[in-house]
Amino acid sequence: MTKKLFPMVAVAIFSLGASFMARAETTGSEVPENWQDEIAGIATLAEEQYPQDFTTSTIDTDKVKGAVYFKAEIPREIAKKAARLPYLELVGDTGISNLEAQDIHHEIADKIHQENPDLKFGSFVDFKKRTVEIELDSSQAQERMSNSIAEIANKHYGKLKLNIKYAIKSKSTLDALYGGGFMNKCTSAFSVESEYFNFGNALLTAGHCNTSQSYQSIPLTYEGNYVGERGDFAVYSTTAYTAPQYYSKPGHLVNVTATRNPAVGQALCRNGMTTGQECGQRVVANGYCDYTEKPRVCGLTVMNSRLARRGDSGGPWFSSTYAYGIHSRALLYDNSARDAFTPVRAAENYLNVKVKTV
Secondary structure (H helix, E strand, C coil): CCCEEEEEEEEECCCCCCCEEEECCCCCCCCCCCHHHHHHHHHHHHHHHCCCCEEEEEEECCCCEEEEEECCCCCHHHHHHHCCCCCEEEEECCCCCHHHHHHHHHHHHHHHHHHCCCCCCEEEEECCCCEEEEECCHHHHHHHCHHHHHHHHHCCCCCCCEEEEEEEECCCECCCEEECCEECCCECCCEEEECCCCEEEEEEECCCCCCCCEECCEECEEEEEEEECCEEEEEEECCCCEEEEEEEECCEEEECCEECCCCECCEEEEEECCCEEEEEEEEEEEEEEECCCCCCEEEEEEECCCCCCCCCCCCEEEECCEEEEEEEEEEEECCEEEEEEEEHHHHHHHHCCEECCC
16 A cells, blocks of 8 residues: 655644642552552543533553643542542643633544545644644645645634644554453443433444444344444444453453543553453543544544454453443554544443443
8 A cells, every 4th residue: 555645734722831730649658550540530520520621631651640631720529539649640720621622623623624525634632742633645735735724824723833744644444241252243342231222231332343243142233323523332232131341351351340531641451352452552642533434533542552453343441440442443643553442431421321330
């Protein structure tokens, strides 16, 4: 396959330089094994309970610390809960919420896509660099994208700057009853139930998987899928029992105790029927939009490497007993192939289902 050069359009949106910081007091105690999940729990609460205030969250596995950022003041509830975590820093006064940043992100990306429907590109908010990053096909950008780029450069979304650089990019590939089990064409993610739809036993997987699925010899009933702005996920019900456990690797079951949203820098594990268990990959971006396939898929979490293969789609992303995501695809990010997944809480909210827990 011939590789193409893509220019990177970077639009600055805000600064993470905070005028106020709140840090938990050091207790001198050892850092618990699940420290990343503890941080993710605080970040998830902040994002869902204070969406107008929450900006982003990060985890540094080398330094064993994390941070949660807020647009202005730090909510008292969050500060109180974070006080027991000496390895977590709360940072205020970023000047923008994640919701506002994503609105800017989608406005820019959608405009480019609407004016150039055949153009393949990816986009996301890079909070560390304070930019909206968009990788564009240079051959089309020079001839057909000049007006769009000019409009982006001239329009003010706040304090914006335009920067173009080149990157190599090619077409992305997509890559029980228990979660992590083998379906006929994909991998199951986690067991779910739904009072809204009145089914007590079902499984989550990727939305791009074929609607006709079975779990080994057990038939599954397609209940619905979604591939678009909120991610890539599907749900299948069954007359069999779906347990609140998942295979972290072939033959090894783990209880699910809660769901979490991923933080940038966090290390997670994945299991799939093709490659089995892989651990140690780290989150590099949340809220990524992939325009290289139709329809576009947004809300993706991007990892720092590509390890999954076809058949792993739909499989679980996890840490210990916590459920994080549903494997979606591979995509090109910063010149390298990366794995990407949909956060499981996004699937829960859209499909009106709940991951089973013990």
